[in-house]
Amino acid sequence: MSIEWVNGAIEEIRAWGRSKDVAVDVDEVRLLCDYASDYLDVGELSDFTPGTFEQLLLDIYPRKVIAPPESAAETVAAARTLVDFLLDSGEIGAKMATRMRSKIDDIAPEMPGALADTSKFGMAKSIFGAMGADADAPGPVTDHQGRRLRGVTADDECGCPGCSPLPPVRPAAPQAIARAVRGSGLLRDAHALLAWMLEGGRTPTVRGTLRVRDAARVTRELGLAAPALAWELVVAVELAEVSGASVRAPGLVPLDARGDEEVLDLWAGTVTFLTGGPAAEVTGWPKLDRELYTVHESLYRLRGPMAVQALREHLDGAPPDDDGGPEDGLELDLDGDDGGEDPGRLDAALAALARCGTVERRGDTVRLTAQGLWGMREMFSRMGLPAPVAPGLADGGAAELIAGLLEGMPAEQAEPDIASWLERRTQAEAASDLLSAVRGEPAVARGVAVTIVDRFGAEAAGAVRPFLDDPELRPHVVHWLAGRGLEAPALSPGEVLWASVDMLALAVPAAGTDPGEFAETLAGAGPPAHVIEEMWQVDHPDVAEVLDLLGRHLPDRDLAKAARKAAFKARSRGIH
Template sequence: MRAWGREKGVEVDVDEVRLLCDYASDYLEVNELGDFRPATFEELLLEIYPRKVIAPPESAPETVAAARTLVEFLLDSGEIGIKTAARMRVTIDDIEPEMPRALADTTKFGMAKSLFSAIGPDSLDLAAAAEPAARDTGAGCDCPGCAPLPPVHLPPQEQVARGVREVPLLRDAHRLVVWMAGGGRTTTVRRSLRVKDARAVAGELGVQSPETVWRLALQLGLARVVGTAVVPDAAFRPLEERPDGELLDLWAATVEFLIEEQASLTGEEVLDQGMPAVHDLLYRLQSPVPMDALADYLREYMADRSLGRLDEALGRLAYAGTVQWGDDGLCLTPHGVWGLRELYAGMGMDAPLAPDLAEGDASGLIAGLITDALPPEAADRSVLEWLSRRTPEQAASELLGAVVGAPAEVRGIAVTIVDRLGHEAAVVVRSYLDDAELRPHAIHWLSARGLDAPPLTPEELLWVSVDMLALALPAAEADPEGFAENIAASGPPPHLIEDMWRVEHPDVVEVLELLGNTLSDRAAAKAARKAAFKARSRGIR
């Protein structure tokens, strides 16, 4: 279409046309361009768009214009005839004045669109990341349709596909189709599972929420119901045998089903009905949400509804594959992030990608690792990719050169990455023995590899101890209890702490105060508080 537009001198809104084609394919059985009919546009623009796409009424002319462009393309490419194109133009002319009203009619909204539109930034105040600024629309709107989504880092598609192959919900959907078709079982006239079959599949296969799993299998096209007989789709294959691209399409449709259809997976009504809200919260925060905070959020969101055993319900939600529960709380799985972004994009929302840290220089890599709050596996992947594009000497030179005179946190990130490098980087590391702040780290790096290095003086040992603790200050502020546990197991001894006040380090007072407030060893904590007092006094003098 882009080439056609250039040839014809026509401006083509490719993104809007793609949405038209995606929804026509997903909901109106338009599998080829020639399948478009005049009625297709009527359903698309007056039924599907108002139900699915978060878009203000004033955006209707853009979508109508894209539909007209699509008609001209279909005609010029021979997909439709002149008479069909004429009928399509008349239909779109009739639709044009109606579409803004349809987009504004809340009774037409689908469940996901209604819930997403109801979640304002005030509902997402568990962290600053959940309070995105509204777009400058001039209307003062604060719904997510006007509040930008945060940029996200996506895992490689092969990792997404690998995760999808292990999703229990999808595996059970495939098993259920085989069980139904292989046993010659039939559905009710409404294509639902019979009560006895639902009970049997739960008992024999251990499938959670059999009716919901069966609805998903039909939604994904894994099976067809002919009359009441169950027939596997002609392309039905186990997850292990499906190529990655096919799996991604399957997963995108699964996430849409979970959010849009309000799948009753967990048995906890508040969580089932709040599924769009919970997923949106996790996507915006990009960090785990503790159980108590999530419970408070759901109580506020679903006012006047009782909240039962949330921990059990969350375990069942993890069965769907979009979320995972860890020590720090609930967060999206990598394939959950991927699938939710696909859903947002399909709804017409701007779902930006964060810059690839491996594409930038050393300063960009370090800044991204500090500010982007990446999951550990994503951060590690970015670092490895960045290193793979450089020789060890180049990597060491860029990293250490970028942090000369930098704060401890920035310097610590660089030193940690350089620690991954082998002997090839020795010449570069040795060249920083003349830098007062990097010298102790360079000595440690060389000594750890059995290379010639000057010994650390007592003053340098104290300085590097303070410097490494200063690196941990942001993490300690974010998770005081976790830091206290770690420092109790591997913190400096009292005799070392007592002398830290002498160190010429800009963060020494803050480090000593942190130790004084977190060390479980009373003697060590007292030594830290005493040393902090001396350091402050020295600064006053």
């Protein structure tokens, strides 16, 4: 990031600070100069203007720099120091200095809010923020000892595991991964294509590539969507001996007949092939093909879904398709805007990538498949990078189980964890532990616990009934008891209304992940008008957010308007 003029300027500022006995925050000043150079075409100190500081502190920093809102005071102080230096060194005149200081004074009260505004975050900053999602706001980047790395931002390409370690993940069992790989994906297509070539005595071209007429025939006869890519994989993972126009694979073993260990080894090679820049097209969109490693690594670090819109914005800022892109495919302006792409192009490209088997799309999000996650971890391990495995949820207590489930793992992976955890406890013990763990916790955690307890029969009633004394759990406990024909107190109208808000609060994260599906659910089972109009009176911490959600997604315009009005009333009485 730093270039010659920045290095020279920093040395001058150091010397100036020593001569004037002024404390200079060199790291902050360097970051100002670096970003001014990279994004605002500032080529020397005299190029700074009042507008430069406004763009840096209210636009560039919020998008790029990982720092809490309270750090704004340090950055503003560094900007003022830089203005003092520019004036003393003769780079600017007194009038310009006055204008700069006035502009910085205007910026100072706005910058903390800009740093906290998640809508301003660029893709890279959002990813790093999600990796630390337990914090209320994205925190500073730290080294492995927890010390803040001044000047380190979401854009920096530090590959040091101590600075940016891979997060612990929960890969599925190897047997399940092997079964998924055998079932579909590019590796299966490669086996089918190779068998078809051998059975028909067909050969590749003299350069070893698949003949065009064979690609057309195999698409027609086997239904393969990307035969050229499948052949590239045959060569890459050495399923056959290919030399020029000859191909040999004596005793080719079908994928279904291979052992798990062999299938997993081939799959690891497939993931490396897909993310390492193969010669053939993967998705049909060069811009995305150049960034497949970045996209897969980001999804791995997120350990959950990424909004398709975030990926779209990222690709909109990537170099144009015809410029060849950066040499390593990583140095990208994550937040640029060259616009103009066909919005359906990304949809088609993601569908093609999903057919390869490493990612899957769910509504408006994309995430790694179980085999994609496993393959990425295996690739990292083979690269020599520490790729830790998170402990099994069944080994922890109820709080650890709930926290793990809230990380957004696929249902097919979550269910074995829940079953294993329950096997070690009686229903009564499990119910007591789960409900105790969510006392005073947010609605989403409470919802996970209640959903699991709902599996239990009446024999767990002795452990569930004591939670009638908890005002947040009481409506759920009453519902649980009544559903099993057991004696249960009646809920007051206020408690019924509170329970309605609490159940809707469970859907807030899902609505953000797949708003279309949430809107469809509301269309069939949304709350009636009289309930919406009364919700604002409920003393529930999520009531305003729930009403906002209804206001955005209810298909009935009158009901949506009523929800927005109720949200305003809730906020007016101080409920957030």
